[in-house]
Amino acid sequence: MENIDPWGASQIKNYAAMREHFGIDEFNFNLENNRFSERSLIMGHRDFNLIQSAMEKKMKFYAMTGLMPSGEMHLGNKAVMEMMIYFQSRGAELHIAVADLESYATRDIDLISAKDIAVENFLLNYIAMGLKPCNFYFQSENSKVQKFANVISNEVNFSEMKSIYGFEDSKKMLEINSPIIQASDILSPQVYGEPAPTIVPIGADQDPHIRLTRDITQRLSMLRIQESRGTRISIGGRGDTHILEDIAEEVMRRHGITKIMRNRKYRILESPESPDSMISFSIDLAKAEREHNPYAAIPPSSAILRLETGIKGGKMSKSVPDSTISLNETPVEAGKKIMRALTGGRESIEEQRKLGGNPYSCPVYELYMYHLSRDSAHLKKVEEECLSGERLCGSCKKEASDLMGNMLTDLKEKREASRHLVKEFLEFGSSQ
Numbered sequence: 200m201e202n203i204d205p206w207g208a209s210q211i212k213n214y215a216a217m218r219e220h221f222g223i224d225e226f227n228f229n230l231e232n233n234r235f236s237e238r239s240l241i242m243g244h245r246d247f248n249l250i251q252s253a254m255e256k257k258m259k260f261y262a263m264t265g266l267m268p269s270g271e272m273h274l275g276n277k278a279v280m281e282m283m284i285y286f287q288s289r290g291a292e293l294h295i296a297v298a299d300l301e302s303y304a305t306r307d308i309d310l311i312s313a314k315d316i317a318v319e320n321f322l323l324n325y326i327a328m329g330l331k332p333c334n335f336y337f338q339s340e341n342s343k344v345q346k347f348a349n350v351i352s353n354e355v356n357f358s359e360m361k362s363i364y365g366f367e368d369s370k371k372m373l374e375i376n377s378p379i380i381q382a383s384d385i386l387s388p389q390v391y392g393e394p395a396p397t398i399v400p401i402g403a404d405q406d407p408h409i410r411l412t413r414d415i416t417q418r419l420s421m422l423r424i425q426e427s428r429g430t431r432i433s434i435g436g437r438g439d440t441h442i443l444e445d446i447a448e449e450v451m452r453r454h455g456i457t458k459i460m461r462n463r464k465y466r467i468l469e470s471p472e473s474p475d476s477m478i479s480f481s482i483d484l485a486k487a488e489r490e491h492n493p494y495a496a497i498p499p500s501s502a503i504l505r506l507e508t509g510i511k512g513g514k515m516s517k518s519v520p521d522s523t524i525s526l527n528e529t530p531v532e533a534g535k536k537i538m539r540a541l542t543g544g545r546e547s548i549e550e551q552r553k554l555g556g557n558p559y560s561c562p563v564y565e566l567y568m569y570h571l572s573r574d575s576a577h578l579k580k581v582e583e584e585c586l587s588g589e590r591l592c593g594s595c596k597k598e599a600s601d602l603m604g605n606m607l608t609d610l611k612e613k614r615e616a617s618r619h620l621v622k623e624f625l626e627f628g629s630s631q
């Protein structure tokens with residue numbers, strides 16, 4: 200499998216191969232009242248069990264995302280923000296980074312314009328969608344994030360960045376550094392707050408950033424939990440391991456582990472027993488390590504969404520304006536795009552009536568799945584009518600256009616009613 204380019208326009212064709220190649224687990228969790236989970240639109244995860252436990256046990260956890268202010272917010276950005284709002288409703292402390300340094304580096308957008316774009320095109324839509332006040336900040340103004348990015352950059356070399364992202368020698372330093380700043384965004388809530396699980400909902404093309412950030416977390420940690428049948432902790436750093444061994448052993452005992460072997464040669468503590476609660480154990484271990492290491496953190500978890508297919512096929516991306524619909528577009532413009540959309544329909548009405556359509560390769564059906572069918576019964580109806588041939592593409596697209604128009608009109612009204620809340624969000628972010 201080829202490298203995934205987070206900034207590119209190619210669609211991911213085989214999610215099973217991606218899971219296999221990059222060590223992603225299949226997402227088998229049932230998230231209550233979450234249509235992305237109900238409709239199998241989450242293709243995989245990394246350590247989501249920590250987040251599930253945090254939600255069930257009402258423990259502290261963070262949710263983190265970023266936005267690049269380089270254009271209008273479109274349908275492809277909406278799902279991630281809906282996931283963020285979902286996690287906020289389940290108790291997460293939210294952090295949203297405006298990647299204005301990245302848009303400056305990769306899209307040549309100055310920082311003042313980036314601020315306007317972030318507020319007008321993104322924040323207002325987020326509030327209209329139901330986001331409550333949270334840490335909404337700009338990378339260029341956040342000295343803590345920048346400072347920690349410097350620490351992180353000492354852990355990564357250029358050849359690694361090249362192998363993950365395919366960077367060429369001509370890349371500008373700020374572009375090369377963008378994923379490092381993002382890693383700092385993801386880890387800063389823990390580093391400047393307390394260690395706690397962190398969920399980063401992402402589109403599948405953003406997985407390289409999570410892999411890099413998880414690797415960096417491990418490199419900065421001195422007590423690393425490794426995958427094993429029982430419990431296995433490897434000890435990082437170069438010096439004497441006694442103190443760290445004692446800390447790890449004390450935390451293991453506190454969590455009900457009694458048979459503990461110290462293997463000093465390989466800098467490992469292990470036990471055939473497992474902790475009573477993995478989430479509490481991970482948090483306590485990171486907190487105990489903090490006394491010796493200010494960067495101790497829990498590797499971020501991810502919930503990885505399937506990428507929406509563009510209206511005309513390929514990847515839905517703002518760099519291909521006809522592939523998507525902006526949330527600020529008018530219902531008429533959006534409707535025209537939908538009426539021109541690619542479908543999974545047959546060549547003729549007769550054939551469609553006889554053989555049925557193919558909703559599983561239909562971008563219009565994806566619009567229903569991601570955005571338009573608010574309840575599963577409606578989605579099922581669209582699917583069954585399409586398969587049986589009862590539904591024809593023309594009327595199906597017309598229904599989708601009407602629903603999209605209603606959605607955009609509703610968002611517009613809510614945006615206008617939300618404008619007075621922007622100041623509160625910006626003040627909340629700058630006070631963090």
Ligand code: SF4
Binds near residue numbers: 544562563585586596
């Ligand atoms: S009937 Fe609707 S869902 Fe089925 S192929 Fe046509 S546009 Fe797609």
